[in-house]
Amino acid sequence: MTEASPLVFGRTDGSDPRSGHEQVVFCHDRPSGLRAIIAIHSTALGPALGGTRFYPYESEAAALDDVLHLSQGMTYKNALAGLDHGGGKAVIIGDPSELKSERLLRAYGRFVASLGGRYITACDVGTYVADMDLVARECPPGRTWVTGRSSAEGGAGDSSVLTSFGVFQGMRACAERLWGEPTLAGRRVGISGVGKVGAKLAGLLLDDGAQVVVTDVSETAVAKVRSAHPQVDVVPSTEHLLESGIDIYSPCALGGALTDDVAAVLSKGGVRAVCGGANNQLDHPGVENLLDESGILYAPDYVVNSGGVIQVADELHGFSFERAENKAAMIFETTRKIFALAASEGVPPAVAADRIAEHRIEEISRLHAIYLG
Template sequence: MTEASPLVFGRTIGPDQQSAHEQVVFCHDRMSGLRAIIAIHSTALGPGLGGTRFYPYESEEAALADVLHLSQGMTYKNALAGLDHGGGKAVIIGDPETDKTEALLRAYGRFVTSLSGRYITACDVGTYVADMDVVARESRWVTGRSPAEGGAGDSSVLTSFGVFQGMRACAERLWGEPTLAGRRVGIAGVGKVGSKLAGLLIDDGAQVVVTDVYEPAVAQVCSAHPQIEVASSTEALIAAGIDVYSPCALGGALTDDSTAALAEHGVKAVCGGANNQLEHSGVEKVLEDAGILYAPDYVVNSGGVIQVADELHGFSFDRAKGKAAQIFDTTRKIFTLASEEGVPPAVAADRIAERRIAEISRLNGIYLQR
């Protein structure tokens, strides 16, 4: 490429790196400073749909590992949400507070366009509705835009609603009624999703305890709901006599140590909005053996992707909320299958998703823009 045409598309990685992914490509725009990776895990159900994460990764290798993991999770999330979309995800390497510019976002939009509709992007950590409006100036394969631009706006509204539906299914499984009334719920991370979830829980009659490393977020949610209790750390939150633990920040919250602490302090269920909560394969079995009911994260936090997917058809909040309400029934189905087959709920969820993907892929194969 010459300096007059600095956008570099299409560098791919080898099969040993990309695992079962259909396509992984890199982009570097020298003029704007854009460094991004898009991973398309599967298009068996339709074009890959997943957000763009803007994050200061320590290395390109760390960014690659994250986007591969996240895109695979989107395949399963979209399948269980009943969407006609496969799994994709993108990461932009950098600090969104200092590196995000109009030029960079527009260069990224051209990057998305280069994939000819096989990947549709939306918001994620470090990107917002206003950013998607800018990206959409260069690409039509963008959702999660502002209402002024024909979009659905903030997807955290239905993400939190979906987590709440999953938590209701946990309550029914554990205590016989689909309500958190009288239960203590600990929320780790009260950003866009966690703060809205707190409000839904309080309206349902729950007692809510929160923690967050960002003090202004805690102050804001406590201002809206003065009855909320505050814990000084995640460890203190887990030890605060809670019935349900709800991780709503970044992934990897469920480690061997945190799972042991959950069991020690008598926590009965885990249901939160964070992606990729299990630090490693096997934690789901540890939770099961400890008698802790785990609602798989990619099931209960799918309200956001349901919302942005609906935007592609001309957004209707009522229609999208109705579909997000089905997360309650899907979570119940997962718990039932897990009990019948003697496996953890995370394994049962994977099996349901894989069956749908296998059935539909026989009809469609790999998605190519038509």
């Protein structure tokens, strides 16, 4: 690092005792106000790939907890998406509306570059295509450790396009499992969170003939969706959404949406499936069992929301939207496979998905060991 950009790093190399992560790295750049954490969960399948979340965490401990969970989820997501990437994630601590600047983003770019390609970043909550263009300026010439950049910079653009498309494919698989046809026509779908992903998902569902009801803490987000799709119903809160007679619940905001209490409400309300774009939807291990015991079909979040990472991963090979979309369309078949395995082995879909992902990781790791040995 140059004296003009004094980044301070703290790192743990080797296994993190709480989560088995390969590497967790902290950064504090005082001139720009950057406080960030990068967590690399696994590189068994290749360089870790995952987005950067810019969020006003209550504490560094809360940020660390989030990045550890998110990065582990990326390992499984990338494995099931068939990508040659391990799992990683980053968080920037603070309110992006107050702290985000070119100086901070470029300092963050140097932080990413300090890992020498072990971690490849992209957009997430609070970060956008224009931000990734700035972050990428700090990569060495000829190195691409930042994805989700604008098309002008050779990137794939907004990854929420294929994230929402992938969630829609997962929802089609839910419909086929529950009602015999892979269509949402005539079904009522409730979306909690209509930001980048939820808003696009609403459009896809309406085009398929579904009835859509939405809620969001942001009045601006709701107004934007209503402007584009006047036929959507709006309710004031997630609680109202869950009690509005929906067939499928689609959490598309932040994680932890599926609690014990929510599972009970879903069961009483007659909801048949959960399929959404949010990461880490299960509030704690065991919620998947409550859903399964209640007869609620849960499409694992890291399976159905992998369209975005498929999109940005394609950017590393000279982006082709058609190629990326075709790969994201396979989320339908992957979700069907998970449901079939879950039924045959008598386990919740979340357990079946984990088993498939872990099998791929173990197989590739074994091949690497043989090759290196």
